[in-house]
Amino acid sequence: MASSSFRFAVPSFALAAAAFVAMTPLGACSSDPGATDGGVTPTDGGSTGDTSTINDTGTSPVPDATPELRMDPAASFTGFDGTRVFKVPFAVYGAGPDTKLTASDPTAVDIVAAALENPQGDDGRYFLVTAKKAGTFTISAEVGGKKVSSTLTVTSYAPTRYTAGDTRYKSGYAPKSEPACTTCHAGAAGVDHSPASLASVSDEDVAVIISTGILNGQPIMIPGGVKHQWTTTPTEMDGLVTFLRALPPKGFK
Numbered sequence: 582m583a584s585s586s587f588r589f590a591v592p593s594f595a596l597a598a599a600a601f602v603a604m605t606p607l608g609a610c611s612s613d614p615g616a617t618d619g620g621v622t623p624t625d626g627g628s629t630g631d632t633s634t635i636n637d638t639g640t641s642p643v644p645d646a647t648p649e650l651r652m653d654p655a656a657s658f659t660g661f662d663g664t665r666v667f668k669v670p671f672a673v674y675g676a677g678p679d680t681k682l683t684a685s686d687p688t689a690v691d692i693v694a695a696a697l698e699n700p701q702g703d704d705g706r707y708f709l710v711t712a713k714k715a716g717t718f719t720i721s722a723e724v725g726g727k728k729v730s731s732t733l734t735v736t737s738y739a740p741t742r743y744t745a746g747d748t749r750y751k752s753g754y755a756p757k758s759e760p761a762c763t764t765c766h767a768g769a770a771g772v773d774h775s776p777a778s779l780a781s782v783s784d785e786d787v788a789v790i791i792s793t794g795i796l797n798g799q800p801i802m803i804p805g806g807v808k809h810q811w812t813t814t815p816t817e818m819d820g821l822v823t824f825l826r827a828l829p830p831k832g833f834k
Contacts, residue, residue: 650675652722652729653705654781660826661712662738668712669780670695670830671731672705676724680706685719690733692720695833709830736784738823746820749813759811762821775828784822791821 651674659667673680682692691711697703710720715737721730750762766772779787794801794810801809813821 650722650724650727650729652720652731654731656732656734657710657720657780658734658736658783658826659712659776659780660736660738660784660823661715662740662743662823664740665743665827666711666829667735667776667826668709668830669733669776670833671708671710671720672703673708673722673724673729674705676706676722678706680722680724682708682710683721683723684710684733685721686716689714689716689718689735690720698832698834707833709833734783738819738826742816742820742823743827744820745816746822746824749817749821750824762811773831774825775831776826777830777832779825780830784826787822787825788818791818 653672653674657669657671659669661667671682673682684690684692690713693709693711695707695709697707710733712733712735715735718733718735719730720733721728723729753759753761763771766774782790790796790801791811792813794808
């Protein structure tokens with residue numbers, strides 16, 4: 582199964598993420614306003630003659646040092662079956678260490694702060710959100726008078742769906758020589774398709790990626806020239822989506 586970058590888009594979240602993601606993980610950029618262009622600074626307090634940065638008031642504009650407040654992903658998807666744990670990662674950029682997330686329905690989710698195992702320069706503030714019931718909810722972060730929000734859609738799954746997905750995930754399809762998903766995705770070094778990379782992808786789109794082997798308009802190829810396209814029954818497909826949603830978001834500690 583393929584991973585869609587969370588930006589996590591994926592991520593991975595992720596989401597990505599982790600996870601996340603995944604659920605692709607997320608990165609923010611910054612510029613150095615203090616960099617020089619090699620010019621000479623006069624010692625007598627005079628001007629260098631370059632007035633290109635002078636505005637209409639005769640003064641140099643002061644750059645806005647306040648970073649943009651942003652939440653990734655803008656929309657997330659997960660599930661709830663009353664039995665297993667379903668988590669999705671969120672990242673907030675342009676925020677300090679005291680940043681907190683809130684939900685439009687506090688009874689719908691549990692929210693805990695998290696961190697990437699390998700940030701690689703990512704300065705986002707990460708959180709793992711656990712679904713406690715089905716529905717559509719708003720997840721928000723507010724910092725310094727600024728507020729950003731994201732939508733979390735939690736789909737109700739029958740508890741039996743997971744088992745069907747678990748079985749198909751670990752088994753190949755002999756008539757078409759399709760390998761088990763574990764061939765490429767198992768273990769720490771496996772290709773991530775946990776919520777760290779898939780949190781921003783809807784259930785319907787996850788199913789399309791599995792069944793067609795097409796991601797972002799391009800065919801997914803497995804080493805050896807095998808197309809990433811799996812044969813499933815409708816029950817197995819529902820199960821695979823559920824199974825992937827229930828994976829722990831990869832890459833978080």
